[in-house]
Amino acid sequence: MYLSVLSWLMAFGHNHTPGRLGKISSHRPVFPMSTFTRTIFHVDMDAFFVSVEELFNPELKGKAVVVGGQRDERGVVSAASYEARKFGVHSAMPLRTAAKLCPHAIFVNGHPDRYRECSEKVHRVLTSFSPQVEMASIDEAYLDMTGTERLHGPPLRAAHLLHQKMKVETQLNCSIGIGISRLIAKVSSARAKPNGVLWIVPGQEANFLAPLDVREIPGVGKVTEQSLHGLGIRKVGDLTRFEETFLEERFGKWGLALAGKARGEDAGGWFDSEVGADTDPKSISHEHTYNEDTASVEQLESTLMRLSEMVGRRLREGGLHARTLQLKLRYKDFTTITRAHTLPVPTQLDTEIFEQIRLLFRKNWRAGTQVRLLGVQASSFEAQTGQGDLLEDGRRRRWQQALSAADRLRDKFGESSVSLASGLRGGFRERIHESPIGLPGKGKPRE
DNA sequence: TCTGGGGTCCTAGGACCC
DNA sequence: TCTGGGGTCCTAGGACCC
Numbered sequence: 001m002y003l004s005v006l007s008w009l010m011a012f013g014h015n016h017t018p019g020r021l022g023k024i025s026s027h028r029p030v031f032p033m034s035t036f037t038r039t040i041f042h043v044d045m046d047a048f049f050v051s052v053e054e055l056f057n058p059e060l061k062g063k064a065v066v067v068g069g070q071r072d073e074r075g076v077v078s079a080a081s082y083e084a085r086k087f088g089v090h091s092a093m094p095l096r097t098a099a100k101l102c103p104h105a106i107f108v109n110g111h112p113d114r115y116r117e118c119s120e121k122v123h124r125v126l127t128s129f130s131p132q133v134e135m136a137s138i139d140e141a142y143l144d145m146t147g148t149e150r151l152h153g154p155p156l157r158a159a160h161l162l163h164q165k166m167k168v169e170t171q172l173n174c175s176i177g178i179g180i181s182r183l184i185a186k187v188s189s190a191r192a193k194p195n196g197v198l199w200i201v202p203g204q205e206a207n208f209l210a211p212l213d214v215r216e217i218p219g220v221g222k223v224t225e226q227s228l229h230g231l232g233i234r235k236v237g238d239l240t241r242f243e244e245t246f247l248e249e250r251f252g253k254w255g256l257a258l259a260g261k262a263r264g265e266d267a268g269g270w271f272d273s274e275v276g277a278d279t280d281p282k283s284i285s286h287e288h289t290y291n292e293d294t295a296s297v298e299q300l301e302s303t304l305m306r307l308s309e310m311v312g313r314r315l316r317e318g319g320l321h322a323r324t325l326q327l328k329l330r331y332k333d334f335t336t337i338t339r340a341h342t343l344p345v346p347t348q349l350d351t352e353i354f355e356q357i358r359l360l361f362r363k364n365w366r367a368g369t370q371v372r373l374l375g376v377q378a379s380s381f382e383a384q385t386g387q388g389d390l391l392e393d394g395r396r397r398r399w400q401q402a403l404s405a406a407d408r409l410r411d412k413f414g415e416s417s418v419s420l421a422s423g424l425r426g427g428f429r430e431r432i433h434e435s436p437i438g439l440p441g442k443g444k445p446r447e
Numbered sequence: 448t449c450t451g452g453g454g455t456c457c458t459a460g461g462a463c464c465c
Numbered sequence: 466t467c468t469g470g471g472g473t474c475c476t477a478g479g480a481c482c483c
Contacts, residue, residue, distance in 0.1 A: 076451050093450090137482075222481090254480095285452085288451095342474085372450095
């Protein structure tokens, strides 16, 4: 274990012998004191979902494993083990395709609760290394390690300690990229995979990036890659041959950022922000894809009710009130529309959410058309302001209390124990406008 | 091969106001 | 007459990420 990590230790542009970590600091070039340089770590868990599944079922170890659903299901791969990847399986690939490429793979359903729990463990380990930690997703994080030398030593030594502690505390492997920007840290962690550490020594950013495909820059996807190829830009180094103004004309704001990124700079936007700053959510959404397309109004509206409840619940948990509600509709042929409505007063109530969503649905669904997916999203969060309407406020408060009670029941007895939507078929319209007294009970609303 | 679910950010156009 | 300019809010769609 120890050795396998060390064999991955590299400092770009320098030759040093693994195993002599103490020496590495002497390789650090001296940079002008006037230039403030950050030391950013990007910690990325290796095949996170697969690794977590292996903890619960050790028999999966070393085998071709696909997480995300069963081989004949509608859906895509969430994560694939390195063994499965050898057969061309990768995340976002349809499960059925994965099954064809790798017939002997073991398909397992995802367990979000397990991943969240492990992610929290990961987070705890990270916070013991720096006060500035930002989870960028469930399985990766940025750390600002600037000024932690006295505590943890130079970057590679700190990374090594972090890597070891992560393994001991979570039994999971991670890869760590180190650089002067988020961008460099992120790109280098990807290059360090699996189970490695890579430090890009300050000053070497452009050299490190130049030979990489433009696609390796975070934010450059299929589409941008194609337009860049059209200009003859294939490697990051090619970007530096173009004027910034040209790139800006061509790609707008992004072009400008791109020019900076080619030099290893965070270049504006989120990348430039302080690590750990403002992580307030901007939107909350839930969506559902049917196993078989449907055109049944009852089924569709019942789904919208459930999704509205899920969104409402999350809003209450987060103490958020949303002004904008959005319906998402995907038809059989995959054409997708979104329709939004902004309320004068923000809400966190299931009923108010559903009311608007249903209105949007009835206005926009081409009746009789087969639907593949429905989604409900809440955004434009605001602190709730009293309307000055006491009667309305009182009603709102009582609803809120009832819904919180329902939330607690769900916590205790499971998601399906309580639903406003139960008994939806026939007359549900009246029911949802009733007083909330009939809520509790095992999915059986009282009349 | 038939395409999940949860997010973020950007663009562009129209409404509306001053 | 035939046409300003800026700012902000809202909506819809799309690229991208894990």
